[in-house]
Amino acid sequence: MFHPSHFAAVLLFALFASTVFGITMRDTPVRMFRYGAYCFLLFVGSAIVLSWVMLLIAR
Amino acid sequence: MSTTPNKPVAGKKSDQGFVYLPLIVGWLVPGGGHFLQGKWVRGTLLAVSVVAMFVLGLAMQGKLYTSMQEPLDMLGVAGDLCNGLLYLVSRVAGLGGQPIQTTVADYGTKFIVVAGLLNIIAAVDAHNLRTGRKQ
Numbered sequence: 080m081f082h083p084s085h086f087a088a089v090l091l092f093a094l095f096a097s098t099v100f101g102i103t104m105r106d107t108p109v110r111m112f113r114y115g116a117y118c119f120l121l122f123v124g125s126a127i128v129l130s131w132v133m134l135l136i137a138r
Numbered sequence: 139m140s141t142t143p144n145k146p147v148a149g150k151k152s153d154q155g156f157v158y159l160p161l162i163v164g165w166l167v168p169g170g171g172h173f174l175q176g177k178w179v180r181g182t183l184l185a186v187s188v189v190a191m192f193v194l195g196l197a198m199q200g201k202l203y204t205s206m207q208e209p210l211d212m213l214g215v216a217g218d219l220c221n222g223l224l225y226l227v228s229r230v231a232g233l234g235g236q237p238i239q240t241t242v243a244d245y246g247t248k249f250i251v252v253a254g255l256l257n258i259i260a261a262v263d264a265h266n267l268r269t270g271r272k273q
Contacts, residue, residue, distance in 0.1 A: 080197060080199060088242075094187075098183055
């Protein structure tokens with residue numbers, strides 16, 4: 080069985096979702112790659128920011 | 139970083155054959171709609187993404203929704219059904235039948251549903267390629 084950490088699960092989720100978003104939302108390979116990278120950074124970045132926000136709220 | 143959406147492309151092959159075939163094949167087999175149209179690299183990347191997400195979801199002991207009694211379960215079934223043959227084969231094989239008991243299993247259940255939703259996005263993209271809305 081596979082037991083990733085929460086952050087590893089976020090990274091995997093972001094990788095696969097960004098790949099599909101990049102390919103389906105843009106026309107050319109370069110734009111696909113750039114949009115996929117943009118989505119990946121947004122997924123991971125927002126997860127990190129929200130994690131800090133939740134930590135601060137919990138204190 | 140460019141986030142400009144695609145511009146609509148004039149339809150050039152919308153009148154040829156059954157235009158919904160890539161949509162149906164893409165739903166049943168992840169990436170299949172793109173393979174039908176010779177988009178091998180795109181189809182492979184889409185197939186790998188959807189199948190990997192589905193398999194990792196099962197490996198995390200995620201649950202395949204089967205019950206239609208609760209509204210949220212119905213949405214889960216709808217999301218899981220979007221995986222096409224992956225869902226049907228897994229159901230027949232008896233995978234994903236265990237209840238969710240760990241946090242990781244909950245992640246896995248979400249992975250399976252999202253894999254289905256991504257598969258539908260990919261199938262609609264294949265349909266758009268077929269109708270000429272996208273290049």
